[in-house]
């Protein structure tokens with residue numbers, strides 16, 4: 540990651556809660572200097588206050604032309620938070636936004652039509668360098684700025700470019716929200732283990748190690764997800780019995796996840812209205 544332009548001109552975070560902090564943690568770990576970071580957040584965490592003592596600019600005046608503004612406030616706070624940065628619009632500053640729902644047109648209306656804007660959808664595994672972020676830019680975002688965004692975001696995981704902004708709500712529903720589905724799978728698997736007589740502690744240890752271990756295997760293996768599933772499944776055995784329930788087209792994972800992902804994508808579309 541080439542941080543020289545950011546180091547010279549500065550990186551501003553508008554909002555630095557769970558997602559902003561996950562990304563900032565990744566960038567600081569890759570060598571971004573604290574003195575190059577400005578955070579605007581009315582409720583900074585203890586972590587941010589500690590960083591401010593060591594040189595990060597917390598709720599201070601912003602640089603005249605930062606290289607990047609990362610917008611990481613909730614969509615519901617956007618109308619209140621974004622207009623304060625209008626002076627940075629229509630210029631060389633790239634607005635990189637991770638907010639779900641909010642369309643690029645909103646940023647263009649608020650900051651000026653000539654503002655370079657890249658919409659990104661990351662996820663919280665960014666905190667451990669294992670995120671995945673999808674990006675799409677507007678007409679004012681140069682190829683150089685797309686590459687800078689890719690560079691920044693690849694410091695915290697994989698990056699994919701989208702073909703159109705219309706894909707963003709589906710992406711949000713799969714990979715943006717997706718980690719929560721997996722964490723809930725851990726909770727549900729542990730609860731099911733308890734129902735079969737295990738202690739809560741043992742059930743949670745087994746469930747957590749199983750989900751993270753299976754995830755790591757899927758990450759490292761060259762085999763497809765289907766093949767990895769088949770590798771566990773002895774004909775007529777225990778896994779096959781469970782999969783008959785989970786793969787039921789009407790009541791299993793496919794139907795439940797289809798409904799869940801649709802609900803998330805619909806909510807993204809609603810937030811964007």
Ligand SMILES: NC(=O)C1=CN([C@@H]2O[C@H](COP(=O)(O)OP(=O)(O)OC[C@H]3O[C@@H](n4cnc5c(N)ncnc54)[C@H](O)[C@@H]3O)[C@@H](O)[C@H]2O)C=CC1
Pocket residue numbers: 553554555556557558559579580581582583611612613614616619620637638639660661662663715716
């Ligand atoms: N948490 C996640 O897994 C993901 C979140 N996102 C997006 O990231 C954005 C932030 O989400 P989270 O970090 O989860 O929320 P959060 O609530 O943890 O963080 C939002 C931060 O914005 C601050 N804030 C509120 N009003 C502000 C204002 N007027 N000016 C500056 N800062 C202000 C809050 O104090 C808070 O620290 C959202 O737009 C969400 O859609 C995107 C992908 C994944």
Ligand SMILES: O=C(O)[C@@H]1CCC=N1
Pocket residue numbers: 639711715716
């Ligand atoms: O729940 C949300 O709205 C955000 C967007 C994706 C993950 N968290």
